[in-house]
Amino acid sequence: MNQRLQNLSIWLKENDISFAFITSTPNVFYLSNFYSDPHERLLALIAFPDKEPILVCPQMEVLQAKQAGWDYHIIGYSDIDNPWELVSKYINNQKVHVSKIAVEKSHLTMERYEQIHTYFPDTSFLNVEEKLRELRMIKDEKEIAILRQAAELADFGVETGVKALAEGKTELEIIAAIEFELKKKGVREMSFATMVLTGEKTAAPHGVPGLAPIKKGDFVLFDLGVVLDGYCSDITRTVAFGEANGQQKEIYETVLKAQIAAIHACKPGIEIGQIDKAARTVIEQAGYGEYFTHRVGHGLGIDVHEYPSMNSTNTMPLQQGMVFTIEPGIYVPAIGGVRIEDDVFITKDGVEILTKYPKELQII
Structure with missing residues (x-):
């Protein structure tokens, strides 16, 4: 796992957060080296405190994600799939107890918030943006x-x-x-x-x-x-x-x-x-x-x-x-x-x- 993902995982563990759901193109790129402009489709990087991260992207971009260096699991979905259902199924199979989710509050739309809330109803939301800003502010x-x-x-x-x-x-x-x-x-x-x-x-x-x-x-x-x-x-x-x-x-x-x-x-x-x-x-x-x-x-x-x-x-x-x-x-x-x-x-x-x-x- 690269140092950026490690830093995020440490922060998630310190704050007892179930996972981070990152959806903005710049922050996904920062953490994964995969740059995608998915238009209306869902792009997400999901990071956990003690598990390997996953990437969610359109099936047609899976190869590009791998070529960018992403070595972890990818949920690739077609235009007739429900990506939220696929994400929920994966997280449940990993037996993650979901109580707190870190999201980018300035980027997450109400529609997507409602989708997350549908599949993880008993959950509180925190803002991950301040941590990501802190990490991105210092260049290597x-x-x-x-x-x-x-x-x-x-x-x-x-x-x-x-x-x-x-x-x-x-x-x-x-x-x-x-x-x-x-x-x-x-x-x-x-x-x-x-x-x-x-x-x-x-x-x-x-x-x-x-x-x-x-x-x-x-x-x-x-x-x-x-x-x-x-x-x-x-x-x-x-x-x-x-x-x-x-x-x-x-x-x-x-x-x-x-x-x-x-x-x-x-x-x-x-x-x-x-x-x-x-x-x-x-x-x-x-x-x-x-x-x-x-x-x-x-x-x-x-x-x-x-x-x-x-x-x-x-x-x-x-x-x-x-x-x-x-x-x-x-x-x-x-x-x-x-x-x-x-x-x-x-x-x-x-x-x-x-x-x-x-x-x-x-x-x-």
Whole structure:
């Protein structure tokens, strides 16, 4: 049994839990190395405190699960089978006394809860998500190696986008150029919908790219990431096209100083909230505090947004092995916005920046 499953089984035993019923694709992948998007079908990993785990998946994916390295029992079911009945039969045959089940409360639908309750009626439910977040938050050497490679591809994506800039080209044209070149490098999936915004649209932190043409004097904001071997990268860079006026330069330099201040604050033992405050203080002192409208970053791994949350109220200390983004921004309506985002890894002594595309203001 791999160390991740062992850690979960130990937690189940310590808390006298009958079994954990894990159904989200990211957590199943984390525990099994099997990545599946089953759509409406049931995907589940069932872990016990003192028995071998089992996997539940559509019959057509059983071979893929085995190829991913799953060596334990698999309940493969067809589209005319009732997988809940098969699960119940297996657990009863194992003579498991079911009194407490750990589930992902934010992922389990009411319909699936009712199915579990039908087959295991005298049962209480606990939330396993906090334990899984705790386990996933600290990356091992293999995960860090993948995240480094994913960050390199994100750097390449921004480089490609910057090279593709030309007056009159649209945001979607630039996105197409970025994703085409990444596909040629073997990237099948982006971490999220690639964002290229230009002009006043850069003032929307989560703006929607469209057919807006790039014009001289515009900020152009790139926000993108790739999925590599199940792990995500996430980078943001902002450039000026053709020219930049005094206020644009001031906004950019303020964000850059804020981002550098936050990175310098990163070291094991420092409270997460201090990282947000380091960036926010720079922006507030420059008079743009009201235009920094989000937390300074988020955890990064199998999900593009995972724990820890890098907000100002988080008192959790940074730990070696954490990977997260640092991405302060200033967004001024009718003028535009700037965000600079890197993926960082907490080392024994400080921080390693995984994304390396230049951050100094570029006028393209």
